[in-house]
Amino acid sequence: xxxxxxxxxxxxxxxxxxxxxxxxxxxxxxxxxxxxxxxxxxxxxxxxxxxxxxxxxxxxxxxxxxxxxxxxxxxxxxxxxxxxxxxxxxxxxxxxxxxxxxxxxxxxxxxxxxxxxxxxxxxxxxxxxxxxxxxxxxxxxxxxxxxxxxxxxxxxxxxxxxxxxxxxxxxxxxxxxxxxxxxxxxxxxxxxx
Numbered sequence: 001x002x003x004x005x006x007x008x009x010x011x012x013x014x015x016x017x018x019x020x021x022x023x024x025x026x027x028x029x030x031x032x033x034x035x036x037x038x039x040x041x042x043x044x045x046x047x048x049x050x051x052x053x054x055x056x057x058x059x060x061x062x063x064x065x066x067x068x069x070x071x072x073x074x075x076x077x078x079x080x081x082x083x084x085x086x087x088x089x090x091x092x093x094x095x096x097x098x099x100x101x102x103x104x105x106x107x108x109x110x111x112x113x114x115x116x117x118x119x120x121x122x123x124x125x126x127x128x129x130x131x132x133x134x135x136x137x138x139x140x141x142x143x144x145x146x147x148x149x150x151x152x153x154x155x156x157x158x159x160x161x162x163x164x165x166x167x168x169x170x171x172x173x174x175x176x177x178x179x180x181x182x183x184x185x186x187x188x189x190x191x192x193x
Contacts, residue, residue: 017036017039017040017043018036019113019116020039020043020116020120021035021036021039022035023039023113023116023117023120024038024039024042024120024124026117027117027120027121028124039120042120042123042124042127043123045123045127046119046123049119049123050119053115053119057112057115058112061108061111061112064104064108064111065101065104065105065108068100068101068103068104069097069100069101069104072096072097072100073093073094073096073097073100076089076092076093076096076097077089077093080092080093121138121139122139122143125137125138125139126139
């Protein structure tokens with residue numbers, strides 16, 4: 001059972017790397033093994049972004065598939081319900097919904113490959129270019145602004161965490177004046193009074 005679970009995980013990872021390696025091969029023209037190595041490095045250096053894009057992308061694609069199935073089921077229900085000759089309308093509507101899911105899954109998988117392709121191109125562009133003259137980014141201005149805003153937000157988050165750690169460390173060592181401790185821990189002062 002444990003070996004089967006490990007093999008299932010290994011298969012999923014290999015399929016993910018395989019798909020991205022084919023994408024890298026398509027736009028770089030390198031052989032498959034080189035593409036696997038390069039794309040693995042790109043994905044590992046952008047691990048957080050990969051996780052966010054996969055989670056958000058999968059959720060949005062699931063919502064799209066779900067909406068297609070719901071709309072198809074509702075249209076089938078209204079069409080079958082208005083016909084007086086049809087007594088059992090549930091089975092045809094269910095079959096139509098299943099086919100709608102299969103078609104939606106096929107079409108949305110193309111969008112999923114597109115999302116992965118754009119991300120790999122973005123990661124490669126960010127790795128090779130730095131925005132200086134002669135090494136300008138190839139990404140669009142909107143994507144560049146989004147990246148600048150996200151990196152700015154990450155820097156602010158790291159700075160705040162660093163400040164909080166420094167304040168906590170200063171508070172533990174006793175280097176904090178009472179006025180600073182009062183500002184850092186207002187709830188603590190209220191409970192003492």
